Amino acid sequence: MSNLDLRPAPTSCGREASAGPVxxxxRPRQFPLGASTVVRRLLPNLGRRMVGAWCFVDHYGPDDIADEPGMQVPPHPHMGLQTVSWLHQGEVLHRDSLGSLQTVRPYELGLMTSGRAISHSEESPRPHARYLHGAQLWVALPDAGRNLAPAFEHHPDLPVVTAPGLRATVILGTLDTATSPGATHTPLVGADLALAEGADLHLPLVPDFEYAVLAMSGRVDVDGxxxxxxxxxxxxxxxxALPLRAHSDAAVLLLGGEPFEEKIVMWWNFIGRSGEEIVQARNDWEKGIRFxxxxGYDGARLPAPELPDIPLKSRGRVR
Structure with a gap:
């Protein structure tokens, strides 16, 4: 998914995670995603830029798109990151510059590793299901992996961890003894936690990881x-461990990982280590090279926004 903000601010990120529990x-900011869908952006957020290597989190829906085009994201570039498509309802048709053509459905993992450069589009198929509900997430690649060859993975079957009142689907990384088949390049975890009404449990965590929980649906208390x-x-x-209590059937995404050691610059759909890298990537996209x-997408590709007037620099991850 693209950052469709027409004036994306430079995002400076680095090491500074909270050393203890907080x-x-x-609260999200809202952005349009095509004509009929609005996304709620949780990361980057004022004062909080990353959770482990997770650096971008959008939540959308549930939206009734029965008579609407739904998601329509034209071809756009990425570098230095992975995109994770995660659905609870609906479908997303993925196309990319590798020639991949894949419909991603609920509780299936669509994982694109941009490496040095890739472009892709995402859209609701025609015809499509009535409702669209999901999350789009990005993972920053470490310096050792950010120039890898681009790749796309589709995993329709993911490992599941169960406990009374809990069904946890492991999206990326490892939860308990279950490990996702999706490729990772830093220690992290992403899991979809389906909670039954009345569930009251303590989910084991890795103390060295930092964590966040995105509420997808229902009424849930997270650590009270x-x-x-x-x-x-x-x-x-x-x-x-993390206390969770569900007051109705509910679903949350658990995101975590080792605090990211490297400083990065994130602007529009690019992650680099310097402003010069970002400027070069934007120029390459506008010239139609590299990405x-x-x-097969019916429409023009997405033009890059104008660069900000201020220099793009990498600094600490928390303002």
Missing amino acids: RDLL VPVEPGSMLYLGCGRP GDVH
């Missing part, structure tokens, strides 16, 4: 804090 409720759908609670590090072509 309860920082992040009510988290409404479309909001995210940042939890910091140092937690051996390849997406074939």
Whole structure:
């Protein structure tokens, strides 16, 4: 998914995770995604730029798109990151410059590793299901992996961890003893937690990871804090377990990982280590070189926004 903000601010990110447990409720900003869908952006957020290597989190829906085009994201570029497509309802048709053509459905993993350069489009198929509900997430690649050859993975079957009142689908990384088949380049975890009404449990965590929980649906308390759908609670590090209590059937995404050691610059759809890299990537996209072509999308590709007047620099991850 593209960052469709027409004036994306330069995002400076680095190491500074909370050293101990916190309860920082992040409110979203809203952006249009095509004619009929609005996304709620949780990361990057004022004061919080990353959770482990997770650096971008959009939540959308559930939207009734029965008589609407739904998601329509024209071809656009990425570098230095992975995109994770995750659905609870609907379908997303993925095309990319590698020639991939894949419909991603609920609880299937669509994972694109941009490496040095890739472009792709995302759209609701025609015809499509009535409702669209999901999340789009990005993972920053470490310096050792950011110039890899681009790749796309589709995993329709993911490992599941169960406990009374809990069904956890492991999206990326490892939860308990279950490991996702999706490629990772830093220690992290992403899991979809389906909670039954009345569930009251303590989910084991890795104390060295920092975590956040995105509420997808239902009524749930996370470490005693009510988290409404479309909001995210940042939890910091140092937690051996996470208390969860569901007041209705509910679903949340658990995102975590080792605090990202490297400083990065994130602007529009690019992650680099210097402003010069970002400027070069934008120029390459505008000139039609390096990122390849997406074939089959009915429409023009997405033009790059204008660069900001201020220099793009890498700094700490928290303002």
